[in-house]
Amino acid sequence: MSPDFLNFVEIVLNGLMAGVMYSLVALGFVLIFKASGIFNFAQGVMALFAALTLVGLQTGQVPFAHLINAILGSNVHHWGDGMNTFLAIFLTMGVMILLAWLVEKIVLKHLVNQEPIILFMATIGLAYFLEGLGDLMWGADIKTLDVGLPVGGSFWWEDLTREWAATGTEYYGMYIDVLDVSATLIALVLVIVLSLFSQYTATGRALRAVADDHQAAMSVGISLRTIWVIVWSIAGFVALVAGIMWGTKSGVQFSLSLIALKALPVLILGGFTSIPGAIIGGLIIGVGEKLAEAYIGPFFGGAIENWFAYMLALAFLLFRPQGLFGEKIIERI
Amino acid sequence: MNMHTKPSQEFVMTRPDDGIKVGDPLLVVDHISLSFGGVKAISDISFDVRKGEIRAIIGPNGAGKTSMLNVINGFYHPQEGTITFRGEKRTKMKPHVAAHQGIARTFQNIALFKGMSVLDNIMTGRITLQKRNLLWQALWRGPAEAEELEHRRSVEHIIDFLEIEAIRKTPVGRLPYGLQKRVELGRALAAEPALLLLDEPMAGMNLEEKEDMSRFILDVNQQFGTTIALIEHDMGVVMDLSDRVVVLDYGRKIGDGTPDEVRNNQDVIDAYLGVSHDE
Numbered sequence: 001m002s003p004d005f006l007n008f009v010e011i012v013l014n015g016l017m018a019g020v021m022y023s024l025v026a027l028g029f030v031l032i033f034k035a036s037g038i039f040n041f042a043q044g045v046m047a048l049f050a051a052l053t054l055v056g057l058q059t060g061q062v063p064f065a066h067l068i069n070a071i072l073g074s075n076v077h078h079w080g081d082g083m084n085t086f087l088a089i090f091l092t093m094g095v096m097i098l099l100a101w102l103v104e105k106i107v108l109k110h111l112v113n114q115e116p117i118i119l120f121m122a123t124i125g126l127a128y129f130l131e132g133l134g135d136l137m138w139g140a141d142i143k144t145l146d147v148g149l150p151v152g153g154s155f156w157w158e159d160l161t162r163e164w165a166a167t168g169t170e171y172y173g174m175y176i177d178v179l180d181v182s183a184t185l186i187a188l189v190l191v192i193v194l195s196l197f198s199q200y201t202a203t204g205r206a207l208r209a210v211a212d213d214h215q216a217a218m219s220v221g222i223s224l225r226t227i228w229v230i231v232w233s234i235a236g237f238v239a240l241v242a243g244i245m246w247g248t249k250s251g252v253q254f255s256l257s258l259i260a261l262k263a264l265p266v267l268i269l270g271g272f273t274s275i276p277g278a279i280i281g282g283l284i285i286g287v288g289e290k291l292a293e294a295y296i297g298p299f300f301g302g303a304i305e306n307w308f309a310y311m312l313a314l315a316f317l318l319f320r321p322q323g324l325f326g327e328k329i330i331e332r333i
Numbered sequence: 334m335n336m337h338t339k340p341s342q343e344f345v346m347t348r349p350d351d352g353i354k355v356g357d358p359l360l361v362v363d364h365i366s367l368s369f370g371g372v373k374a375i376s377d378i379s380f381d382v383r384k385g386e387i388r389a390i391i392g393p394n395g396a397g398k399t400s401m402l403n404v405i406n407g408f409y410h411p412q413e414g415t416i417t418f419r420g421e422k423r424t425k426m427k428p429h430v431a432a433h434q435g436i437a438r439t440f441q442n443i444a445l446f447k448g449m450s451v452l453d454n455i456m457t458g459r460i461t462l463q464k465r466n467l468l469w470q471a472l473w474r475g476p477a478e479a480e481e482l483e484h485r486r487s488v489e490h491i492i493d494f495l496e497i498e499a500i501r502k503t504p505v506g507r508l509p510y511g512l513q514k515r516v517e518l519g520r521a522l523a524a525e526p527a528l529l530l531l532d533e534p535m536a537g538m539n540l541e542e543k544e545d546m547s548r549f550i551l552d553v554n555q556q557f558g559t560t561i562a563l564i565e566h567d568m569g570v571v572m573d574l575s576d577r578v579v580v581l582d583y584g585r586k587i588g589d590g591t592p593d594e595v596r597n598n599q600d601v602i603d604a605y606l607g608v609s610h611d612e
Contacts (some may be wrong), residue, residue: 202460205457208446208453209449209457212446212448212449213446215408216440216446217446218429219432219440220457220524221433221461221524222429223429224429
């Protein structure tokens with residue numbers, strides 16, 4: 001095989017895996033949007049908050065340490081060597097469920113039947129609140145997250161692909177980060193579990209029912225508020241997974257909340273109401289931006305990766321506003 | 334009597350017996366008034382629904398029939414009056430709580446889950462009878478699986494009963510109107526309701542569909558002993574089906590009684606045929 005072709009394959013593979021990371025964030029948006037019609041602007045911050053809490057618990061940070069020290073003049077920072085990673089993940093999930101419950105109790109409950117834009121603004125408020133809370137609880141410094149996932153390039157794959165190149169050509173093999181591979185596998189498992197849950201359990205059916213028709217759902221005995229807590233908990237779980245992946249990849253830092261913005265073009269491509277759409281949209285964006293960077297980028301002086309996704313989304317809005325898999329909304333007049 | 338009078342053995346009634354005898358009031362609506370801002374939708378209406386009967390609520394457009402149904406199943410909260418259902422008095426109640434107490438309903442403009450299959454739609458009707466909680470369901474094996482299969486069996490009986498075997502797996506949104514109405518009835522039946530509310534079950538149907546639907550309603554009432562309150566515009570259907578009729582006009586009750594009594598009530602005749610007011 002020619003090195004050019006192998007280069008192309010490498011770009012596509014890396015694009016696919018970058019796309020999976022976008023899909024993880026987009027998935028959280030879709031879950032909440034389907035069930036309640038709310039565009040949850042705080043999804044990215046939820047991923048950040050989950051990652052911060054996980055690192056904090058894992059390394060044994062004292063929450064609100066700065067605040068406590070400022071008020072009491074003490075000097076606390078850690079309460080020990082931290083805890084087992086699995087226990088920390090488990091506890092973080094507990095925190096995310098508590099957060100879901102509080103969001104329903106404090107925010108959503110009072111905004112039933114309000115315009116979508118009002119709910120959207122409430123989630124913007126939630127985003128800023130969570131970001132501040134995360135800062136106050138765990139501090140604003142960049143933290144490394146290590147949950148035991150392998151990181152770094154795969155030498156095995158590099159050696160293998162080097163042999164694929166035609167003899168006599170200079171080709172050094174493909175670079176693939178094993179973290180991306182595990183992210184892909186985890187995302188795959190996550191989507192399969194979510195689909196099985198929503199297809200084959202009574203609660204899953206209730207979730208789909210609420211997504212479809214609120215009034216009818218209430219009439220068969222589904223409590224909307226319970227469903228909202230469940231949905232926000234699941235979105236919190238997805239945020240935790242995304243937070244772990246992004247945190248391991250680039251450190252737990254506050255710019256993580258901005259990855260939520262990358263989920264927007266993914267959602268516009270895949271449609272706001274489709275779980276497979278979120279996955280495939282993410283993959284298309286991932287592959288698209290990597291290919292564009294490699295083949296079109298040089299004509300613009302490079303670095304088009306950052307805005308290419310938004311251009312793609314704009315083009316989609318012109319021709320297929322409901323996205324690839326979204327429901328076409330036909331208003332009857 | 335016809336051959337349907339014996340209750341079907343296939344439906345296991347999972348709701349606790351409320352001790353109310355057939356013929357005694359199951360639902361008592363007492364001096365209900367409902368207004369939206371300055372508009373009075375219902376003023377001071379009282380009537381009851383007896384266990385085992387088919388009770389029709391009729392009246393011209395805008396008489397407050399659907400509002401009355403919405404009050405009964407908890408979508409609207411009346412400003413005045415009380416509702417007593419199965420001996421329990423209540424003032425404000427959420428729809429999902431009403432569903433758990435045994436009130437199931439259909440809607441005037443079909444409210445099905447359009448993206449879901451017929452089977453899944455009817456399965457949602459059994460949510461109030463679901464006992465295993467979320468954790469069990471997440472594991473799915475064991476008790477939750479056994480329960481799911483049991484519910485599935487009851488739903489299959491309903492599908493048989495409504496003669497919709499052929500469309501079990503079809504997404505509801507693709508079905509013609511008449512069949513959608515039938516699926517909606519199936520979803521309400523799946524809850525094994527103590528009181529079944531039907532909002533214009535025959536609206537927009539052709540003659541044949543109406544006959545089918547009438548037959549199903551009668552069968553439900555006689556085979557399962559389900560108490561039914563229905564709103565309907567087709568007078569022929571109402572007079573044939575119902576045991577007693579309550580007539581509303583401009584949010585007031587103007588008649589109440591057997592179909593024959595109502596038919597001969599001067600107020601009812603005036604409301605329907607119009608009357609000149611200068612007499």
